[in-house]
Amino acid sequence: MNMLTVARPRSLDAISALMSDGRPLHFIAGGTDMLIAGRLRPKDGILVDLGQVAELSGISVVGQHIRIGAATTVARLAEDPVLAARLPALSQAAAECGAVQIRNRATIGGNIAEAAPAADLLPPLWVADARLEIRDHDGSRLVAIADYIASPGRLITAILLPDPDPAPKSGFAKLGSRRELTISKLNLAMLMRQEGGRIVDLRIVAGAIGPRPQRLKLAEAALGGRFLSPKALQLFAKALSDEVDTAIPTRSSRVWKRRAIVGLGYDVIAAMTGHSPRHPLFAGAA
Amino acid sequence: MKFNLTVNGRTAVVEAEPLEPLSTVLRDRLGLRGLKEGCCEGECGACTVLLDGAPVHACLTPGFQAEGRDITTIEGLGDGPGLLSGIQRAFVEVGAVQCGYCTPGMVMAAEGLLRANPDPDDAEIRHALAGNICRCTGYDSIVRAIATEAASRNRVSA
């Protein structure tokens, strides 16, 4: 008889052993996506609880990288001082992910594997060029987050963030109908450095304007290499709206998203550069 | 599957389906009907319990994952059999209970907040309740009840 059994491994080696068992594996971390009422749930194979594996949990600095165990909760991310200093975009996204009950259970690995179009942790991980440590029955390897594709039996064990010195500036903003609960209807992460006031190494990624996060290269080109000025910001605003027009030309949400994304972009820049969003620099908003 | 749960300090053996939510296990298998199941989607907060002191949605937590952890439900808060705890008394005295459906979840979210942050301001209280929906009170009285309880705990410990 086919049925679902539960395994609660205590080490990665024990998970690897399950991978050669031959039965389908279904990983469960916080369960906040898997247990939603009405969702299709696994009926046979092995339900593998990731919650007992110490190697999968916690945040550490390893050489030139920050290593985040895949089963680390979103609440832990939100309160971690190292992350807040080195990749504030990720801390901010974690702090705004659902309500406290969700943050206490939801994990970063689950957010990546579930790959919802509006998943909030993805844009910050994309701008930071995160790599994922993957393990399946063929062994383990590293993949760039933009190249990751979820697949049954493929475990994310950790997320590796480059940790350059000095840390770049970064930030995140989102919009949802009930801000704290609903998955964003639009979100945006940015990362940049400033050299003598000039914006360099700018990376911008938006969620919820397509099935996957989108790198906004037009907007990067509009602002990259420039000083912050009302003129540069106007070009940036226009580029952001153009990006939305190109990404979702036929969606009715295009009409508000092409305006809303400018507000998000300005908010993130203001936060990263220590300005108030009401600073005259931003007066020419769309 | 069979597993042990420690609820309000007492351990029970439970037999449940692998993905059976903790809310159903507590209500239907252990008879703890204080917590409510409103939406079963993590949106309403009526099923909030404390897991090792931190508020979680029991409807989105598989029962077996709570094995080996401390579960506190509304039944476990009282200062003795039939007695209310401080936070529950504050809800009653301030008039923060109308139909009562959201109350057990609200109280558990509030208790979780006060354990993590004994002196929250109104914004922090509202933030901590963002995952709990109330159709009746308009929330003001709930925020006041929690602020009242925080003040009285701080008086006692000062």
Ligand SMILES: Cc1cc2nc3c(=O)[nH]c(=O)nc-3n(C[C@H](O)[C@H](O)[C@H](O)COP(=O)(O)OP(=O)(O)OC[C@H]3O[C@@H](n4cnc5c(N)ncnc54)[C@H](O)[C@@H]3O)c2cc1C
């Ligand atoms: C009310 C509510 C509000 C929410 N709000 C937000 C929000 O604001 N922003 C947001 O981004 N998300 C939100 N979510 C979605 C959800 O909480 C996140 O996607 C969460 O991070 C998922 O993690 P989990 O550990 O709970 O996943 P689980 O439910 O345990 O797993 C989800 C999927 O990922 C797979 N998986 C889990 N871990 C791994 C791993 N390490 N390797 C490979 N596969 C894995 C599982 O097999 C499963 O298919 C919300 C959900 C709810 C119910």
Ligand code: FES
């Ligand atoms: S029943 Fe769990 S949040 Fe509504």
Ligand code: FES
């Ligand atoms: S008192 Fe009725 S839902 Fe809150």
